[in-house]
Structures are given as C-alpha cells and as structure tokens.
Amino acid sequence: MIDLSASFAGLSLKNPVLTASGTFGYGREAAELYDLSLLGGVMVKGVSREPWSGNAPARVARAPGGMLNAIGLQNPGLTHFLEVDLPFLRRYEMAVVVNVVGHDVEGFVDVVRGVTGAPGVAAIELNISCPNVKDGLLFSQDPQSARRLVEAARQATDLPLIVKVSPNVTDPVELGLACREGGADALSAINTLVGIAIDPARRAPVLGNRTGGLSGPAVKPVGLRIVYDLAAQVGLPVVGMGGIETGRDALEYILAGARAIAVGTAVFRDPYAPPRIVRELEAELERYGFDSAAQAWAAANPQAREAVS
Amino acid sequence: MRQWELVVAESLRPAEGYVELRCEAPEAIETAPGQFFMLRAGEGPDTYLPRAFSWYRREDPRRVSFLFRVQGPGTAHLAALRPGDLVPATGPLGRGFPLPGRPVRAALLGGGVGVPPLWGLARALRAQGSEVLALVGARSRAHLVGVEDLRAEGAQVLVATDDGSTGYRGPLTDLLPADVDVLYACGPEGMLRRVQEISLAGGPEAYLALEAPMACGYGVCLGCVVERAEPDPALGEYGKYQRVCREGPVFAAGEVRF
Numbered sequence: 001m002i003d004l005s006a007s008f009a010g011l012s013l014k015n016p017v018l019t020a021s022g023t024f025g026y027g028r029e030a031a032e033l034y035d036l037s038l039l040g041g042v043m044v045k046g047v048s049r050e051p052w053s054g055n056a057p058a059r060v061a062r063a064p065g066g067m068l069n070a071i072g073l074q075n076p077g078l079t080h081f082l083e084v085d086l087p088f089l090r091r092y093e094m095a096v097v098v099n100v101v102g103h104d105v106e107g108f109v110d111v112v113r114g115v116t117g118a119p120g121v122a123a124i125e126l127n128i129s130c131p132n133v134k135d136g137l138l139f140s141q142d143p144q145s146a147r148r149l150v151e152a153a154r155q156a157t158d159l160p161l162i163v164k165v166s167p168n169v170t171d172p173v174e175l176g177l178a179c180r181e182g183g184a185d186a187l188s189a190i191n192t193l194v195g196i197a198i199d200p201a202r203r204a205p206v207l208g209n210r211t212g213g214l215s216g217p218a219v220k221p222v223g224l225r226i227v228y229d230l231a232a233q234v235g236l237p238v239v240g241m242g243g244i245e246t247g248r249d250a251l252e253y254i255l256a257g258a259r260a261i262a263v264g265t266a267v268f269r270d271p272y273a274p275p276r277i278v279r280e281l282e283a284e285l286e287r288y289g290f291d292s293a294a295q296a297w298a299a300a301n302p303q304a305r306e307a308v309s
Numbered sequence: 310m311r312q313w314e315l316v317v318a319e320s321l322r323p324a325e326g327y328v329e330l331r332c333e334a335p336e337a338i339e340t341a342p343g344q345f346f347m348l349r350a351g352e353g354p355d356t357y358l359p360r361a362f363s364w365y366r367r368e369d370p371r372r373v374s375f376l377f378r379v380q381g382p383g384t385a386h387l388a389a390l391r392p393g394d395l396v397p398a399t400g401p402l403g404r405g406f407p408l409p410g411r412p413v414r415a416a417l418l419g420g421g422v423g424v425p426p427l428w429g430l431a432r433a434l435r436a437q438g439s440e441v442l443a444l445v446g447a448r449s450r451a452h453l454v455g456v457e458d459l460r461a462e463g464a465q466v467l468v469a470t471d472d473g474s475t476g477y478r479g480p481l482t483d484l485l486p487a488d489v490d491v492l493y494a495c496g497p498e499g500m501l502r503r504v505q506e507i508s509l510a511g512g513p514e515a516y517l518a519l520e521a522p523m524a525c526g527y528g529v530c531l532g533c534v535v536e537r538a539e540p541d542p543a544l545g546e547y548g549k550y551q552r553v554c555r556e557g558p559v560f561a562a563g564e565v566r567f
Contacts, residue, residue, distance in 0.1 A: 029528040029555075032310055045531075051547030060524045060532035065354040067524055071531045076547040216357055268525040269349065269359055271399055272312060 002282045003292035006040065008237035008259040009185035010160040011123050013040035013095055016293050017250065017278045020241045020264030021046055021099035021125060021164070022071065026085035027092070030271065038275040041095030043188075043239075043262055044085070046127050048101045049110045051077035055132060056208035061197040066216020066243070066265060068197050070132045070209035073101050078114045086120055095122035097162065103135050105149055109156045116157040124159050126150065126184075129166035129191035131213045140166035143178035150182025162186040162239060165230070167219075168194050172226045176234035187230050188239040188262070190223045215265040217243040224256045231257020232301060245273065247280020254293060255300040310527055313338065315348075315373065315396040320388070325451040328388045329365065329376045332396055337370035342429035343405030343495075343518055343559045347526035348375065349397040350383030360384070361523050361554070363426040363495075364401070366458055376425040376454060402526050403558045406430050406493055406516055412438035413490040416513075417464070418481050418504060420446040420496025424455040426518055430493055431464045441465065444484050446496065450475040482507065489513050498567065508562040515562040521553040528555040536566040 004015035019030075021043040027036055036042065054074025061068040076085075081098075089096045098115045102108035108126065115121050128146055130136035139146045150163055163179040165172055167190040176187050192213025197206040205211070223242020231238045240258030244250055245266045253261045266273040281293070290296040315332035323329050347359040360383045365376040379388045390396065406426070409415075415434050419427045424445055431441045441464040447453040449472045459466050467484050468476030477484055482503045485492070494504040495518035508515035521533035533553040540548035551557070551565075 023529060025529045025531075033312075051545035053546040053549035054531060054534070057534055057550075058522050059534065060358075060522050060530065062355075062358055065357055067358055069524065069530065069532060074531050074534070074547065074550060077545060080544075080547070218354070265524075268530055269357060270312075270397075271525070271527060 002285045002290070003294070004278070004282060006260050006293055009123070009162070011095060013260055014093070015040040015278050016254065016260035017274055017281065018043050018095070018097065018239065018260055018262040019267065019274050020262035021127065023264040023267050026081070027089050030267070030274075033271055034275050036089075036092040037094055038278060039094045040260060041097055041122060042089060043097040043099055043125055044089070045075055046073045046099045046101035046130065047075055047078055047081045047111055047115070048073065049078050049107050051075065051080065058206055058208055061206040061212060063195065063197065063214055063216070063218065065218030066214055067268070068195050068207060068212035068214055069192070070207045070212035072132045072209060073130055078111050082114065082118055086118060090120035096120055097123045097125050099125045099127050099164070101127045101130065105152050108149060109152050112153045113156045116159055121159060123162055124153070124157060125162040125164050125188055126153055127164050129164050129168070131166070131168060131192060131194045131211065132209055137166055137168060140169055140175060143175050146175055147178040147182040150179050150184050154183030160185045162188050164188040164191055166191050167222055167226055173229050173233045176230045176236065180234055180236050184236060186237040186239060186259075187234060188241065189226045189230055190219065190242045193219055193222065215243070217245055219243045220249060224252060227253060227258050228256040244277065247277050247282070247284045250277055250281045251284040251288070251296065254296050257297070257300060259297060310400060310402055313398045313400070315398050317390045317392050317394045317396060318372065319392060320390060323376065324454045326378050327376065327452070327454050328379060328384070329374055330387055330390065330396070331372065331374040334371050334373055338373060338401065339370065340364050340367065340373070340401040340429070341405035342433050343426050344401035344403050345526070345558060346373070346375070346398045346400030346402065348387065351386035353382075355382040356386055358524050359399070359526065361526050363518070365425040365428055367429065378422050399526065403554055404556065406518070406559050408433055408437060409439065409491060410437065412440075414440045414488065415442070415491045415493065416485055416489040417441060417443045418446075418492065418494040418496065418500060419443065419455065420481060420500045421448070421452070423494070423496025423518070426495050427493070428455060428458055428462065431459055431462045435463045442467070442486070442489065444469065444481045446470065446481040446500070448472065492516070494518070501567070505562045516559050517562060517565065518559045519553050519557050519565070519567065523554055526554050528552055538564055538566050
C-alpha cells in the first residue's frame with residue numbers, strides 16, 4: 001500500500017494530484033463523470049472581485065503537442081463563487097484551492113479577504129501569471145511589485161498562500177524569492193508560455209486576443225526545469241504543473257521537487273485524466289521502489305529539502 | 310456524457326473528400342439530434358486536442374456513425390482508420406435541437422459539413438408526424454452528402470450547389486418555401502446568419518447548430534464561447550458569452566449574436 005498523502009504549507013492532501021486552475025471550471029462538469037473525492041484537490045478557475053467576460057473569440061488554437069488558449073479569465077465573480085460554486089465543491093472530500101485574480105492590488109486583496117473565513121477553502125493561489133489579460137503579468141514582471149502584492153494578500157488572510165509564478169520571465173527563481181519575502185507559503189508553476197498562432201487564410205493571428213498561452217505535453221520540459229530550480233533555490237514547497245498526462249509525468253515532477261502536482265490541459269483530451277493519474281502515480285511509485293509520495297519527493301534532493309520541512 | 314471505446318465497423322466514402330465512419334459501441338448509447346461527440350483523432354503531436362463531431366446515421370443504439378470532410382491532420386487520421394480500430398470518444402455532449410412535440414412543417418437547412426446532424430433530426434421529426442423538407446447544399450455535385458439518407462427517412466430533399474452542377478445554383482435560403490412552421494440550420498456562418506435574419510424579421514422560429522474552435526467539448530475550457538443576444542443582467546460581465554459545447558451547440562435564433 002503506497003501512502004499518497006502530501007502535507008506542506010498548511011495543506012493536507014490525501015493524494016498529491018490536483019486539477020489546474022482554468023481547466024476544470026468549478027468542478028461541476030467533471031463531477032458528472034466521477035467522484036471528485038478521488039482527487040487531492042481542485043484549484044478552481046480564477047475568481048475576480050467582479051464578474052469578468054473574458055476575451056473575444058477565437059479563444060483556442062491547436063499547437064503541436066498541445067494548444068494555445070486566450071480565455072481571458074472569464075468568471076462569474078466572488079459573490080457567485082461563494083454562494084454557488086464553493087458550496088458545490090464542499091460536498092466532496094478534497095481540498096479547494098481558490099485561484100485569485102485581479103487587475104490591481106486592491107482587486108486581489110478583496111477576493112483574498114472575501115474567501116478567507118469561507119468554510120471549505122483550503123488555500124489560496126494568487127494568479128500573478130495569466131498571460132491573457134491586460135496587466136495579467138504585471139506582478140510577475142517586476143519581483144518587487146510581486147512582493148508587495150503577496151505582502152498585501154498575506155495581511156488579508158491566514159490561509160495557506162500559494163503564488164502561481166510565470167514562466168514568461170527572465171528568472172523565475174528571483175520572482176519566487178520575492179514571493180517568499182512577501183510571505184508566500186508555497187509556489188505553483190508553471191502557467192502557460194506566451195505564443196501566437198497565425199491563420200494564413202485571414203493573414204492574421206488565430207486568437208481574438210492575438211497571443212495565447214501554450215500548454216500541454218509540449219511545455220513539460222520547461223515546467224520541470226522551473227519546478228526543479230524553484231524547489232532547489234527558493235526554499236518554499238512547489239505545486240508542479242505543465243504537460244502532466246500520466247502518472248509517470250507526475251512522478252517526474254515530484255522528483256524534480258514538487259510536493260504536489262496539478263493536471264491541466266490533459267483533461268481536455270481525457271476528461272478522466274486526474275483520477276487516472278492518481279492510480280498511475282501509485283503504480284509508478286511502487287515500480288521505482290517508493291513507499292510513499294513524500295519519500296519520492298525527499299529522495300530527489302535531500303539537501304534542498306531540509307530547508308523546507 | 311461518458312467515455313466510450315468505439316470500434317470502427319466500416320469506413321465509407323460517400324462523396325469527394327468525405328468519410329462516413331460507422332462505429333460500434335460497447336453498449337447502447339442514447340443520443341438526441343444535434344448532440345455531438347469529442348473523438349480522439351490521433352496520438353501524434355499534431356492531433357493533441359480531440360475533435361467535435363455530431364453523430365450521423367444510427368439504426369441501432371449500439372452503433373454510431375460520423376460523417377465528416379477530410380481537411381486536417383485529425384480528420385485525416387480518422388479517415389485512415391480500418392474496421393477494428395479503436396476511437397476513444399466522449400459524449401453525447403451539448404444541447405440538441407428542440408422538437409415541437411406535435412406535427413409541424415419543418416425545413417432543415419444543411420450546408421456542407423453541416424448536413425450530418427439533420428439526419429437524426431429528420432428521423433425524430435418524422436416520428437412525431439411532421440413534414441420534413443431538407444435543403445442540402447454543397448460546393449458542387451461531387452461534394453454532396455446525405456441526400457439519399459435523408460430521403461430514406463421520409464424527408465423531401467432539395468439541393469443547391471455553389472457552382473450549379475446539380476440542383477439550384479445559389480444560397481440554400483432561396484429555396485425556403487413561405488409556409489413552414491420551424492427552421493433548423495447547420496452549416497456555414499453566412500447561411501446561419503441568413504436563417505437568423507429571416508426568423509428574427511417575423512419569419513418562422515429557427516434553431517441554429519453552431520460550430521466553434523473547441524478544446525474540451527464538455528464545458529470546462531470556456532474556449533468555444535459565442536455572445537449571448539440578451540445577457541442576464543444578474544450575471545454582470547460574465548453573462549456576455551455562453552458556451553457552444555454546453556448551452557449549445559443548438560441555439561434559438563434569438564439567443565445568439567455571432
């Protein structure tokens with residue numbers, strides 16, 4: 001029997017498999033297919049203070065080994081989340097991680113404050129890395145403004161605070177260190193990589209937003225590299241994501257230093273991917289001689305781990 | 310909605326560039342006209358996302374067929390499948406065509422790849438005692454699909470082609486008689502727009518089956534949205550768009566702006 005549980009940053013997960021924000025809505029659709037209690041948790045679609053419409057279509061485009069998206073954080077807003085979506089998610093035994101978005105510090109902090117104290121919220125994920133909205137990367141591009149945002153959020157909540165950092169920066173480690181300085185409990189990485197798709201027939205970009213975020217198996221090596229660097233050099237627990245399709249991919253992220261992982265784009269191709277990856281991860285851990293997910297994590301780089309645990 | 314391992318039973322070539330993939334399901338699948346499936350269309354990097362296809366002819370609840378035009382790596386992959394090959398599928402998905410529930414005179418307009426969902430609709434309408442006029446459009450005679458299959462369901466079929474190589478030369482909507490109770494349309498955007506205009510200008514009620522670039526097909530990616538004609542003010546900005554895969558793919562003419 002493999003112990004899949006994961007405990008870090010004040011979060012206690014029955015297994016280390018989460019669903020990545022923006023690929024799972026608020027769980028309602030997947031719940032038609034399987035019991036969400038099979039998951040370690042759900043990182044919900046980004047929640048803003050007011051409802052957001054998202055970007056004009058087209059919002060998705062094909063890309064080799066994945067896809068581009070430019071949804072633009074369409075979401076029904078904080079009140080709807082608290083009154084409708086959170087009560088639904090609370091029916092399941094798994095961690096609800098609320099992904100928070102905003103146009104400015106106040107916008108972020110109001111949502112952080114709004115979900116703090118709401119029963120059933122396990123943690124907050126500050127999304128400072130969405131490439132598809134104006135100002136989406138504002139807080140990622142300057143580590144000091146990231147630090148100030150995290151500080152403000154830190155003062156507004158006692159919930160575990162995870163910051164989702166961007167791969168679209170020169171040095172993700174510098175950004176991670178600034179988030180740690182601001183009071184982050186953990187980091188999550190990666191968000192999508194900025195790209196563009198061109199339609200020769202229209203002689204124009206395919207996406208309504210012109211640029212979009214690349215995700216899927218194509219980005220896995222980038223995700224692994226950034227998770228590896230963050231885990232080794234920042235000294236905060238990391239939730240790893242980017243191109244995870246199988247239990248083997250999940251194990252690779254754990255061995256790169258992730259305490260937990262999130263499944264994103266894979267659910268578009270296989271709606272059952274998250275519970276499948278839980279089962280496959282268990283088999284992979286056994287195959288490589290681990291008794292637990294935590295043991296695999298600790299085995300990868302014991303020196304870097306000491307600073308964290 | 311469920312996941313299925315469909316098995317290819319037969320692959321037909323009904324017209325130039327078109328393939329009808331007839332598949333066997335492990336058990337009976339219940340589908341409504343206008344609903345669709347997401348089919349996994351290859352294992353290589355160029356076919357990562359599954360592709361949306363409405364279901365076509367179904368004589369048997371354990372069979373489901375898909376009729377499509379080969380136009381990219383995904384459809385090329387599906388076109389190359391042989392009997393016995395597996396097609397992982399998720400479905401049925403979406404909200405299909407509403408049926409009147411009483412005998413009416415219905416006109417069905419299908420252009421090109423928009424023809425497949427009309428087959429199930431024609432069958433369901435005929436079962437309710439409706440008169441079905443199917444207007445089928447194509448680029449040319451060689452690209453025409455569905456005509457015989459629709460006739461076999463008791464539909465009266467009229468044909469239009471862009472080049473006049475068979476039937477009427479010009480837009481399908483020119484063939485619409487004045488005395489129909491309801492319009493159903495699936496096909497190119499220009500045709501859908503004309504049907505919408507006709508309906509909203511005091512014509513018969515109309516239902517449009519829309520297509521949109523789609524990643525998931527079951528409502529989680531928010532990639533396939535189309536504007537709501539009359540957003541619910543209670544939803545604020547969030548109400549601007551609706552999902553083709555969930556709230557659609559079939560919309561009443563007055564529900565969408567595109």
